[in-house]
Amino acid sequence: MEERLSGEKPNFSDGISKKYEKDCFLVPGPVRMSSKTLESMSHPVITARGSEYKAIMAELNGLLRIAFNLSPTSYDIGVKSFEGDDGYSTIVVSGSGTAAMEMIISNRFSKKDIVLVPTNGKFGERVADMTREFSNVKHIDFGWGKSFDLTKLENELSKGNYSGIAFCHNETSTGITQDADKLSKIAEKYKVALIIDGITSVGGLPVHPLKWNAEAIVVGAQKCTAGPSGVSAIAINNSFIKNVMEKNENNELSSRYYLDLIPALKRAADDQTSWTPAINLTIGWIQALRELNEEGLENRWSRCEKLSKGVQNLFSDLGFTLLADSSQRSNTATAILYPDGIDDKWRNELAVKYNTYVIGGQDHLKGKMFRIGSMGITEKEEMIEGCKRMISCFSDFGIKLSDLDVESYFL
Ligand SMILES: Cc1ncc(COP(=O)(O)O)c(C=O)c1O
Incomplete structure (x- = not known):
């Protein structure tokens, strides 16, 4: 781990490109932070209530609106x-994405409500559990990795x-x-609140809160x-706020x-936080x-898309x-x-011998799969x-794969 943090050159076996010699940190979050981001946090202590911090909150909110694809x-x-x-309003939450999801759910729904939660993986299931x-939940599990059956969801909402409807985007x-897009149309048709866990979509792939009329979305x-x-944010619209105020007045929450x-x-x-x-x-x-803004939101979406398509086509062809x-x-x-x-x-071998990090499967798929992240500031060279x-590590384990031109998948 120390080696990874210090970025020292690992000792690779022959056949591995010498062009990119650092660690490859390809987990789907937490992702690598830029050195400027790391350095910026080494900031002298300031008070939470003075104008210096208010300026920080004001800029953070302004920048978050860009990441959320808001005006x-x-x-x-x-x-x-x-x-x-x-x-739409953005609120910064101290705590990871789960805290922000809890803020949305606990303020918006009560035991008088029923929320439809379709899922196809672990994080959707967490939305249902939370x-x-x-509130009351109708959980429809479509199976891990399987698309939602929209007709089934529509039939359910038509009751x-x-x-x-709350789901993990x-x-x-x-x-x-x-x-x-389609889920938002169904929500609109049946006039139900659309609540989105956008924890690994906001800033990385197309998210359109306004077009979708999403009441709330989390990053x-x-x-x-x-x-x-350890920090997250929500974007909520006026309808969400109105519902919260009414429910609060009626002591329903x-x-x-x-x-x-x-x-x-x-x-x-007042550019402040509660605590x-x-x-x-x-x-x-x-x-x-700021770095996301400099790159441009849509440019980042398209970079993530190119990286992921390269990975998906390469491993499918292998x-x-x-x-x-x-x-x-x-x-x-x-x-x-x-x-x-x-x-x-x-x-484990990939980490120890190749200084390369991906993440494993969860629950029943633990030990049966691996996951590659293509988010944040990951560059093409690192992915390649x-x-x-x-591929070399699979070969070490006796898995012989075709000799493909990896670069060509990321052009
Ligand atoms: C889609 C999704 N939702 C929720 C979470 C939980 O977020 P956190 O760990 O930030 O609380 C994760 C974490 O990986 C996630 O990927």
């Missing part, structure tokens, strides 16, 4: 940079007793992206925006305190978001099975099944080199 705002103190002219804590555990800093772990949205909104209007914010993490996130349905494979996370006879010992090292 731009000024980054200046005192102009409510968290609110745009499109009816929502069950605060008319649902308040919302980009299912990182299985490498599938949901068809949010985690450590994923597609290449920020630090379950208890919440740290994640209560109402004080958070009041404090945001002591994650000061240095938010400073780091600003730098990461004879591997990809878990997700081919029509909806994710641009930020690819899930690949191990060939017979291979398990997580391969991943990482794929070459993976």
